[in-house]
Amino acid sequence: MFDIIIIGAGAIGSFLARTLSQYESNVLVLEKENDVGNVTSMANSAIVHSGYDPVPGTKKARFNVEGNRMFPEICEELDVSFRQIGSLTVAIEEKQLSVLKELAERGKKNGVPTKMLTAEEVLAMEPNITKDVKGALLCPTAGIVNPFTLTAHAMENAIDNGVKLHLGEAVKAIKKINGGFQVDTDVATYEAKVVINAAGLYSEEIAKMVEPISWKINPRKGEYYVLDHFRPGFVNHVLFPLPSEKGKGILVTSTTSDNYLVGPSSEFVDEKDDFSTDPLTLKDVRAQASLMVPNIPFPEQIRVFSGLRATPSTHDFIIEPAKKNPNFINVAGIESPGLVSSPAIAKYVVEELVSAVFPLKKKANWNPSVRKYIKPSEMKDEEREAFVKAHPEYGEMVCNCEQVSVGEIKDVLSRSLPCLTIKAVKKRTRAGFGKCQGGFCQPKVLMLLAEHYGISPLEILYDKEGSNILLKESK
Amino acid sequence: MVIEKDLVIIGGGSAGLAAANAAYDSGVKSILIVEKGPFLGGILNQCIHNGFGLHEFKEELTGTEFFTRLTVESEKRGIEYRLNSFVTKIGEDKSVYYTNKEEGYVRVKAKAIIMSAGCYERNAGAIGIPGDRPAGVITAGQAQLYMNEYGYLVGKKVFILGSGDIGLIMARRMSLEGAKVLGVAEIMPYSNGLNRNIVQCLEDYGIPLYLHHTVSHVWGKSHLEKIEISEVNDALQPIKGTEQVFECDTLLLSIGLIPYNNLLNQLGLPTSRSRGAWVNEHMETKMDGVFSCGNVLHVHDLADNVVAEAKVAGKAAALYLQNKLPRHEELILVEPGDGVGYTVPCEIDLENAEEKIPVKFRVRKPTKECYITYTFNGEVIKKIYKQTIIPSEMEIDPIPKDLFKGEKSGKLVVSLTPKEVK
């Protein structure tokens, strides 16, 4: 019997696993996808929000602000790209200035430092913003993060500290048994004293396996444009319009890889696996973003994508034990600001909710850090020369656009966290994220995967089961 | 490691090889070709079809035979090269930094550089195909690599978006290897491929070509399951009610090639409308001693034309190294006018120019019975009648130097003008 089973290996599941790995406990993570962070945690704005926006007193406000404070240290430990570039919430009409003041007031209540800027100050910081700008609210603690490695490295660190991860196992039923639960997946049956439901979009379905619930999770789609890293400094902060009931609005930001991200839209959809994009929605995203930043070079577009937010019917995060089962904990409805909140949520769940039902004792030898990831393309010339001399595989390039070497790919393939697909390699290393979108590197990555796992290239998947790239030998 | 070379050539495809051979023959002996792939020859390694060499070698060769002719020539000259070697940056001092497994990270102090790194394919991300994101939506060139070098088919039931030549050639290749090709959709009202390829790659295999159509939706949660095509209006937007659905496992994209000019952008060098470097008649960029040729400069439809252009760049690099290519203040700007997409060169240094200056360009759309008109400082200096002119075939006109009558500055506009109605 496991002490704790976590269902779901998104940002929440991964940080829960990492936090629990600090304690003497026998933890299993079950994930239906073949990689961690493969759904909502993968397709979002990747913003480390400051926390001025959530309504004071809500869980969103609390965990956002707490999470934001944890990010610098966590990203250092987990070797994740993070830049505290600050955000600007931009007023483009005179009447919006009063709303900015209310937001500043809200920030104050949430404990978030903000500063009102005049139009001149904004234009000095952001020359590409509309000349119609009337002012902006600066939140210096906002930042951007690499969301792919954030989740992956948190889970890698958890595994290094003893957590077990089973990928490709969907939970089908949960039964109450003496001293805990029996969890049936499509592959096997497990038992645990405590179960944590971090199943994202499907947390409603998982929760209902244990007892009736009063809340729902509705998928809300956001569509985005990704632009190439054509020029650093096109925008220097995360730029938000004024928030509305639909969310934080369509933002324009750089990413930790110096790309630019424009989006998201916000529409409720029927299906929890509908990741399609729609030209009309994207056209609207483009039009709205252009109100704030008029000359976005859309010909530099290298991709469009959509993500689904797990929007709760309660309008706030659901972080509580099931009503009749204190050892079944729901962590559900983690929509924006979910990514930034995830480490703080994990800390709270473990220290307050798990500890109430399972005795927690800290390990003496917990290691908070992952083994450093080596990126020759970020080294100075002399350093790179010496390093590549000693490690020749870091001299052979795989991805031209993002400059990823064979050594970096073999590194992620050899880590404790499984890296099974072309997309998993892409998320870990950025190979295939550039403007040619894998045109040059995908065949090389495919062959490296086949070689590493000792299987036929025909068996290598792009992403999900059935997503094989090669379907037949030509001879 | 630091080494020194007179000339570093970035990219060992047909452009790089031809440039190297030409530079050598013009007196440059210290040459290094840096090639990112495992073989010399670049993209021609996967071009196993014929149709190459009619201009350059006066016989019809396959792509693989064509590049082998060039490598044989460079081997005869003992030209040095590195394979699996990737150029990470070019310094202001013309140092070329490359990395590979054997040597690690190398700085080459170069006196001259030729950029000939080729192009990349426009892909699904760039055009944002509506619908799901399944595997099986793949660029035609990548499918060609998997098929012709790796020996694998990417699909059994295939639809093709875009009637560029790679797409057409892949339609035939996949049909020959046992796949079913259901059709080709082209968003423009005309084909972007050569007539020969329309006939021999589509008609021979009974593959329909849907002109003025695009893919308006794709479906598939993990692998492609079906696509929808629609007719488009004049604004190239899908027309409701014209949808047709095809069940298929593969959508090949043959929607254009773009110069792969990362190094150019790093150096902050100006580009032209071709999205390649801004060059003069000697293929020299705005940085002294840095030249560009082949598909990294502008996308060619014939490898033979790449070789011809690369020879100019190779000879020019030799002249530069021999201090015989001075820059002059006075320049003639070359601009694309009505109906013309871009020109190569973008400027002419008349004092350095040879007797005939090849001006290359592409028209924006197919046009019948028209003139190519060269207007220099407001005066028409040359006019050529064309029965038919199409975007998929690059035009090359040698402009005699004496037409400029010794005037060394000004503006030359290349435009398409309709035939006068009598």
Place this chain on the structure above:
Amino acid sequence: MTERDLICIMCPNGCHLHVDKGLNVTGNKCPRGVAYAKAEVTHPTRVVTSTVRINSKELRVCPVKTKDPIPKEKIFDIMAAIDQVHLKTPVHIGDVIIHDVCGTGIDVVATREILS
């Protein structure tokens, strides 16, 4: 001989050619169109290019072609013959892979140097 409509492939004009039962060609702008249309209607030929398996470390397949154009109707017979071949390195450009393929009198030859 039945009537046929063809697109001429000899130049970018792409003339729409019509060939009648008596092998008279119309729609052409130049004599090359007549020659093309007559050949295409009476004995159309094509060069076939494909690949064959090879035991190389670097490449699974070696490219090949028919040394000269073969009758169009033989294309798939020739592909079937090509599919049966398994080469051993080294292979040189011009090496005969199949002699007189499908009785056409034409050889299938290698089009790439693959030494190991």
